[in-house]
Amino acid sequence: MNSENYLDIIKKLALQIKNEPAKYLFDKFISEKNFNSNIRRRLGDLFFESIRYYRRLVEDPDFNLEQVKNEVCSKDLTLQDLTDIFGLNDEIAEYVNESLNDLNDYKFLLSRGPLTLRVNPMKMTRDRLLSFLNDFKPIKTEISPFGIKLNSNINVRQLQEFKKGFFEIQDEAxxxxxxxxxxxxxxxxxxxxxxxxxxxxxxxxxxxxxxxxxxxxxxxxxxxxxxxxxxxxxxxxxxxxxxxxxxxxxxxxxxxxxxxxxxxxxxxxxxxxxxxxxxxxxxxxxxxxxxxxxxxxxxxxxxxxxxxxxxxxxxxxxxxxxxxxxxxxxxxxxxxxxxxxxxxxxxxxxxxxxxxxxxxxxxxxxxxxxx
Ligand SMILES: C[S@@+](CC[C@H](N)C(=O)[O-])C[C@H]1O[C@@H](n2cnc3c(N)ncnc32)[C@H](O)[C@@H]1O
The missing domain is CATH 3.40.50.150 (Vaccinia Virus protein VP39)
Structure with missing residues (x-):
């Protein structure tokens, strides 16, 4: 599949997002296709990243993810951008604007969230869990005394340590x-x-x-x-x-x-x-x-x-x-x-x-x- 086909698929799926959650739409679409795991991963990465720039994605015939990311990165965001680039409803954009001291803080919400685990202290210490997970380059969360962040995209639910109840998946906040x-x-x-x-x-x-x-x-x-x-x-x-x-x-x-x-x-x-x-x-x-x-x-x-x-x-x-x-x-x-x-x-x-x-x-x- 070439990148144009990818983009067509993503645009079509994106048009349904106002009615159904993106994860549901994507999983349903994938379950009906016979794509190999590489295609599934690439399509998923592109879809979930592109819908962050929703309005551009669905309205710009020449949508280019890298271009729009660079544009957003290099400018000071305005109220207009919340609707015109990210596709927020006008009133929601106003609420976002009145809630953030600096609209550029919105940019941080466009990143991918880390994979953060919380140790179950009844079964394990954080230090021991760190050594068990050594292969995945774990680091301690800076504020929570229970957290570990993984620099990896692995499915941690498959790990023995998860099955034994040594940790849960939970954001630091x-x-x-x-x-x-x-x-x-x-x-x-x-x-x-x-x-x-x-x-x-x-x-x-x-x-x-x-x-x-x-x-x-x-x-x-x-x-x-x-x-x-x-x-x-x-x-x-x-x-x-x-x-x-x-x-x-x-x-x-x-x-x-x-x-x-x-x-x-x-x-x-x-x-x-x-x-x-x-x-x-x-x-x-x-x-x-x-x-x-x-x-x-x-x-x-x-x-x-x-x-x-x-x-x-x-x-x-x-x-x-x-x-x-x-x-x-x-x-x-x-x-x-x-x-x-x-x-x-x-x-x-x-x-x-x-x-x-x-x-x-x-x-x-x-x-x-x-x-
Ligand atoms: C943010 S979620 C809670 C997440 C949960 N505390 C956790 O940490 O996994 C909000 C919850 O509020 C519940 N909820 C909504 N209206 C409610 C009501 N009137 N009384 C009690 N729970 C309500 C929803 O069913 C939902 O599970």
Whole structure:
């Protein structure tokens, strides 16, 4: 197959992205073809990289990936570029613009995310895991005490070390949820949006199974995956249908969000987003904050997270909930996290990670005390 054929295929697939996720479209297309692994890999690399420059890809008949990459690299990005090059909807482009101090930060979200692992301290130390994975040039994450980054594209799920439960795949920003929740043995913790368990498993395994951890989610099928994972890892995770009222020391909300902070992995998250969808998410996020207040005990905390950098989903929601309740107050994250983390990430009131620092996903976190 020559490069023109590749481009034709990619353009055709890209036209469907507004309706279906890119990964789903690509896998479906590949499963119907008889391509060898080399072609599959080349096509995948080209597709997932080209859709980052969505508008150019679908509208420019002379689209050339290297040219557009060089252009983006060598200029200061403007609001217009967010729509004209990357294909964001006008209103979403405005939200991105008001949320980033410097629009050039968007460039970091165009890179490929690293492969980051989190050691399971119940079974393995980070140093021992580093030596097991030596062939893949592993390095320690700079901030998370549990992380390892691999300079390799291998399928780590096939490794014996993964099958034995020595590590999970988890971005460094997500690992730092542990530091912000700062769980203590026997604490009653509710993971209110537990999903398939990324955070529940992080909290319990890095606490050596000492937490009274309850996990809830609106999706029963996701909770079933969490239950299975916890069982394999030997972790105590109680799935609850109705969390107890005013019971928990800490309630974690890992809120459904636009995913703007993780577009390195799923660039089409933002391509499918428009104002109505975003405001619908904001409504759900506010509902979850309101709900969480009923579950936390007096003196306990709510820890709110998104994997988004949009102010609408982050600071504006925290300002909203603080206005609603007199007995809520913001605990500055610089008073919770180690000085070393605070300094490296330049944190104060909120927990915020940006891809330009240490190559992490873009995360937001806020801690609210209920008095
Ligand atoms: C960002 S994901 C959570 C990811 C998960 N914590 C992890 O680390 O793997 C957001 C989750 O919120 C759940 N969700 C959406 N609306 C909800 C609601 N009203 N109550 C509880 N969970 C909800 C979704 O089913 C989804 O699993």
């Amino acid at each position: 997500s690992q730092l949820v542990f530091n912000l929740v700062a769980p203590k043995p026997n604490e009653k913790i509710l993971d209110l949006c537990a999903g398939t368990g990324g955070k529940s498993i992080l909290l319990q395994s890095c606490s050596f199974n000492t937490l009274d951890l309850h996990s809830y989610d609106i999706s029963k099928s996701r909770l079933a995956v969490l239950q299975k994972r916890a069982k394999i890892l030997g972790l105590k995770v109680k799935i609850v249908e109705k969390p107890s009222l005013h019971y928990y020391d800490k309630v974690l909300i890992d809120a459904p969000c636009s995913g703007s902070g993780v577009i390195r992995r799923d660039v089409d998250n933002l391509l499918r987003m428009d104002k109505d969808r975003l405001l619908e998410l904001v409504k759900t996020q506010r509902m979850l904050l309101n709900k969480a207040i009923n579950f936390v005990r007096k003196g306990g905390v709510i820890i709110y997270f998104t994997c988004s950098f949009l102010r609408k989903e982050n600071e504006e929601n925290i300002e909203y909930i603080l206005n609603e309740y007199r007995n809520l107050r913001l605990v500055e994250v610089c008073d919770i996290l180690d000085a070393n983390i605070v300094e490296k990430l330049n944190l104060k009131s909120y927990f915020k990670t940006y891809t330009k620092y240490y190559g992490m996903d873009g995360f937001f976190g806020a801690v609210l005390r209920v008095d």
